[in-house]
Amino acid sequence: MWPLGAALWLLRLLTVAGLAIDAYVHADLAPTYDPIKATVSQGDLFRAEAAAASLAALLLLVFRRHLTAWLFAFAVALAGVGAVLLYRYVNVGAIGPLPNMYEPFWYPEKTASVIAEGAAALTALAGFLIAWLYVSRRRTSH
16 A cells, blocks of 8 residues: 555645645735725635635645545635636626636746646645545455
């Protein structure tokens, strides 16, 4: 079982690193986006993303083999990638309490965030699959 454990350790480390970058970038940029507002400001949404990414990273560190921690990390990272790409390429406009977050250009922080989120999504999915394999092998061996 050691190779699976080592793979999970590496995937956990990579996922947590990607989520940490995601959290840092969103927390750092939040004040800049506070003026973009409907009912909720884009800065508030950035803070929510930073909090979700931080929570996902913490859950992965505390609950190492729990499948739900891997799924939550995957969902947070994938949602981040999806939001960046949607609002980069589509002018969705304001939706209810959400402001129009269309931003049709790239800049270093945005690029770092989407790369980190994409990597975290991929490593979290791989971690989930390996953790599922690890858990199912342990159940069949007992």
